[in-house]
Amino acid sequence: MKQDTIRKFVSLGLLLILLVVFSLTSEYFLTPANIFTLLREASIIGIVSIGVTFCIITAGTDFSTGANVALVSMICANFLYYTGLPVFIVLLIGVLSGAAAGCVNGFLVARLRLPDFIATLSTQGVFRGLTFVFAIRSATGVISNKVITNPDFLLLNGDIGGLYYSTIAFFVLAVIGQLVLKRTKLGTYTYAVGADRKASEFSGINIGRVKIAAFLISGICSAVGGIFLFAKLGSAIPDLGIGLEFDVIAAVVVGGCAFSGGRGDVFGSVLGSVFLVVLVNGLYKLQMHVSYQLIIKGAIIILMTIFDSVYMDLMSKYSRGKSPRAGEAVSGGAQ
Amino acid sequence: MSSRIVALRMEHIDKSFAGIPVLKDVSFEIYKGEVHALMGENGAGKSTLIKILTGIYSKDNGRILLNGQEVKITSRTDAKRNGISVIYQELSLIPTLSVTQNILLGDEICKKGIVDGKAMRKRVMEIMDTYSLHVNPDAIVETLSIAQRQMVEILKALAFQSSVIIMDEPTSSLSTSETELLLKIIRSLSRQGVSILYISHRLEEVYEVSDRLTVLKDGVKVAVLEKEEIEPKKVIELMIGKGIDETVVEAEMRKSCQPVVLELKNLSKKDVFEDVSFSAHRGEVLGISGLVGSGRTELLRCIYGIDRLDNGQVIFEGQVMKSNVSHNIREGFGFVPEDRRKQGFVPMLSVCKNIALVSYDNIKRRGPFVAGKEEMSLSRQGIEKLDIRPNNPHLPVGNLSGGNQQKVVLGKWMVRDLKLLLIDEPTVGIDVGVKEELYKFIEALAAGGSTVLIVTSDLKELLRVSHRIIVMRKGKIFKEFNTGSVTQENVLEAASGIEKECAADE
Numbered sequence: 028m029k030q031d032t033i034r035k036f037v038s039l040g041l042l043l044i045l046l047v048v049f050s051l052t053s054e055y056f057l058t059p060a061n062i063f064t065l066l067r068e069a070s071i072i073g074i075v076s077i078g079v080t081f082c083i084i085t086a087g088t089d090f091s092t093g094a095n096v097a098l099v100s101m102i103c104a105n106f107l108y109y110t111g112l113p114v115f116i117v118l119l120i121g122v123l124s125g126a127a128a129g130c131v132n133g134f135l136v137a138r139l140r141l142p143d144f145i146a147t148l149s150t151q152g153v154f155r156g157l158t159f160v161f162a163i164r165s166a167t168g169v170i171s172n173k174v175i176t177n178p179d180f181l182l183l184n185g186d187i188g189g190l191y192y193s194t195i196a197f198f199v200l201a202v203i204g205q206l207v208l209k210r211t212k213l214g215t216y217t218y219a220v221g222a223d224r225k226a227s228e229f230s231g232i233n234i235g236r237v238k239i240a241a242f243l244i245s246g247i248c249s250a251v252g253g254i255f256l257f258a259k260l261g262s263a264i265p266d267l268g269i270g271l272e273f274d275v276i277a278a279v280v281v282g283g284c285a286f287s288g289g290r291g292d293v294f295g296s297v298l299g300s301v302f303l304v305v306l307v308n309g310l311y312k313l314q315m316h317v318s319y320q321l322i323i324k325g326a327i328i329i330l331m332t333i334f335d336s337v338y339m340d341l342m343s344k345y346s347r348g349k350s351p352r353a354g355e356a357v358s359g360g361a362q
Numbered sequence: 363m364s365s366r367i368v369a370l371r372m373e374h375i376d377k378s379f380a381g382i383p384v385l386k387d388v389s390f391e392i393y394k395g396e397v398h399a400l401m402g403e404n405g406a407g408k409s410t411l412i413k414i415l416t417g418i419y420s421k422d423n424g425r426i427l428l429n430g431q432e433v434k435i436t437s438r439t440d441a442k443r444n445g446i447s448v449i450y451q452e453l454s455l456i457p458t459l460s461v462t463q464n465i466l467l468g469d470e471i472c473k474k475g476i477v478d479g480k481a482m483r484k485r486v487m488e489i490m491d492t493y494s495l496h497v498n499p500d501a502i503v504e505t506l507s508i509a510q511r512q513m514v515e516i517l518k519a520l521a522f523q524s525s526v527i528i529m530d531e532p533t534s535s536l537s538t539s540e541t542e543l544l545l546k547i548i549r550s551l552s553r554q555g556v557s558i559l560y561i562s563h564r565l566e567e568v569y570e571v572s573d574r575l576t577v578l579k580d581g582v583k584v585a586v587l588e589k590e591e592i593e594p595k596k597v598i599e600l601m602i603g604k605g606i607d608e609t610v611v612e613a614e615m616r617k618s619c620q621p622v623v624l625e626l627k628n629l630s631k632k633d634v635f636e637d638v639s640f641s642a643h644r645g646e647v648l649g650i651s652g653l654v655g656s657g658r659t660e661l662l663r664c665i666y667g668i669d670r671l672d673n674g675q676v677i678f679e680g681q682v683m684k685s686n687v688s689h690n691i692r693e694g695f696g697f698v699p700e701d702r703r704k705q706g707f708v709p710m711l712s713v714c715k716n717i718a719l720v721s722y723d724n725i726k727r728r729g730p731f732v733a734g735k736e737e738m739s740l741s742r743q744g745i746e747k748l749d750i751r752p753n754n755p756h757l758p759v760g761n762l763s764g765g766n767q768q769k770v771v772l773g774k775w776m777v778r779d780l781k782l783l784l785i786d787e788p789t790v791g792i793d794v795g796v797k798e799e800l801y802k803f804i805e806a807l808a809a810g811g812s813t814v815l816i817v818t819s820d821l822k823e824l825l826r827v828s829h830r831i832i833v834m835r836k837g838k839i840f841k842e843f844n845t846g847s848v849t850q851e852n853v854l855e856a857a858s859g860i861e862k863e864c865a866a867d868e
Contacts, residue, residue: 030502206476210476210477210479211472211475211476211477212470212472212477214477215459215463215467215470215477218456218458218459219456219459219467222456222457222458222459223454223455223456223457225454226454226455226456227456227467229438229450229454230454230456230467230468230518231438231439231442231468232467232468289456289457289458290458
């Protein structure tokens with residue numbers, strides 16, 4: 028656990044550096060309004076990243092989250108627009124469709140044995156396509172972005188004393204996610220499968236089931252994130268969440284999950300999400316063009332991955348150097 | 363062994379793959395609290411028998427009885443439930459989880475779906491106390507030494523109340539002192555009534571630890587020996603079926619009359635080794651001994667050029683060498699790494715490609731294309747020289763037996779104009795017959811004028827092949843021996859620090 032703790036301070040340090048730099052360069056940065064906006068922005072990436080954290084810890088990944096977000100919000104929009112179903116039923120349907128999308132990924136990976144990368148890249152296309160199919164059209168068949176006016180639904184966009192509901196949901200889900208990861212069998216198995224697949228198999232762990240669970244969680248988180256994003260915009264557009272998966276993976280990697288699996292946790296990803304949003308917001312405040320933001324985000328994924336591998340090497344050398352000889356630490360079975 | 367209760371009995375086991383019989387009517391039994399060695403060459407059927415016992419393969423015929431009751435074992439979980447566990451060559455622990463989590467993996471203690479860490483820790487401590495086997499329960503496995511991980515592995519088996527523990531080459535990556543410790547633990551487990559089926563290529567430890575010994579040959583049980591009857595020569599003869607000539611150590615001291623080829627001057631690498639200097643002669647086999655962690659593997663890697671030195675010079679034929687593997691290979695270096703699976707060959711590629719892999723500078727090209735014929739003839743040379751079986755150059759190396767894989771690794775150097783061969787643990791997991799062959803190749807290589815540096819934990823092997831032995835300890839050269847006068851005990855004492863001079867340095 029010690030290595031993980033140190034790693035978390037690295038994420039936290041990076042975040043603090045950003046905060047200091049941006050608050051020095053922009054007087055609007057550290058205002059309460061901006062902070063609440065930041066936390067709200069972070070909550071969308073953050074909620075989705077909780078699920079992706081599970082996938083990455085199993086040494087997998089999920090590229091379909093952005094499309095899943097769009098699909099779920101489009102499905103909700105259709106129900107809100109065409110039916111008079113109560114909002115909580117619509118939300119339930121939204122979450123269930125996200126879960127179903129996650130199950131499709133899980134099925135492809137666990138049962139059909141596709142690599143995570145291929146499976147979720149393909150479903151990314153499929154989900155996005157379906158979103159366009161379900162898009163609400165005008166009488167002439169042109170996709171029209173109907174503004175949803177259902178007041179109950181728009182309540183989701185509200186806040187308590189400036190703290191948005193999405194932010195609260197983010198923190199609550201993060202705590203639940205962390206508990207599942209650290210304090211349940213599923214969590215232990217998630218680490219086990221990611222760290223050493225073969226050894227897990229030998230320990231009688233059903234790897235397929237763990238993979239499916241990870242994708243299911245990712246699907247549900249994408250759905251919740253998608254619903255909040257949709258509520259924030261007030262209308263469902265088929266282009267919603269394009270490139271979101273990129274931000275999410277960047278956040279998770281900054282937070283300390285290794286693509287090789289078995290490392291990282293939800294709290295790390297929370298830090299990562301906030302980091303990423305602060306970065307984007309700060310760059311925006313510095314009037315930097317979106318294109319540079321993308322370049323910087325890409326560079327961050329590369330740098331953090333390099334950092335982690337160098338760091339792991341150092342740590343393993345350090346701990347090997349410190350770990351006592353077997354004979355000293357292990358008292359023998361017999362005298 | 364006064365009370366002989368049969369713990370496990372296998373009766374008339376038959377197994378064939380695609381019509382080729384691998385096990386023929388094999389019966390054997392293990393008593394409660396017995397250490398029973400299973401011996402045989404590669405391909406004798408040992409692993410098949412174990413795989414049947416642990417449910418990985420199904421048997422064609424026969425019965426398995428546990429404590430007198432017939433049991434059906436069709437999966438690893440069945441085996442576990444019946445109290446049969448295997449400690450594998452490659453360990454099956456999760457590196458990023460704690461010792462406690464690993465020991466109870468798949469058997470967590472939960473309260474309302476939440477894992478109860480305290481109860482798990484307590485349970486693990488109880489198991490540790492029962493068998494007086496202690497490892498820090500909160501340590502993350504990746505920070506443990508290999509030997510400690512093995513303890514965890516054993517504890518894991520014990521946590522499942524295993525009455526029979528199968529150990530497949532458990533000492534292959536342990537140093538001498540760690541091996542000693544493991545053997546101690548094995549004896550203590552057997553005293554507590556756990557039966558142990560022990561498989562190892564290191565004959566000495568087998569003789570030391572086993573109560574009885576079963577020899578398999580070509581899928582048939584050829585003998586069961588009681589402790590008093592176990593005698594090295596006899597066992598080897600039973601296994602191989604022919605008398606091997608024990609003209610073991612020929613004390614040719616070619617050192618005096620051959621020129622120095624390799625000279626190491628004050629080599630240092632921070633925290634690994636320090637101020638290492640020695641020289642090697644043409645045609646000499648120089649053994650480097652020392653415990654795991656003494657810096658011997660790292661030294662070899664630095665000489666080869668794959669790791670950087672912090673200080674010092676490697677001088678080869680009068681030329682100062684740099685840390686540049688491809689350059690060094692062209693100069694005539696060859697390297698047979700310890701972990702042949704990961705570093706020695708590419709399992710997916712064919713024998714032909716693997717042998718040619720380091721020799722593309724010598725293979726003719728047609729424009730940008732490699733001349734396939736040349737490649738093939740080169741690999742056939744290698745196959746012939748080393749008698750690689752099957753002699754099909756198109757076969758992926760991953761499909762060959764361990765011994766033949768090692769021959770491929772050697773083969774790719776043998777087809778070159780090799781001047782210096784660096785070998786690290788060449789015979790780990792390789793059966794006696796092939797071992798002897800490999801020694802012959804090393805001898806032939808040296809006789810042909812190449813210099814060989816060999817690192818090995820197997821003292822018998824060290825004495826068998828080297829002309830001179832350098833003992834490393836804690837990153838420094840501690841002692842040098844000439845073979846002929848030296849015994850295993852001498853080397854061991856020097857390596858482990860029983861010799862007094864260094865006793866007080868910690």
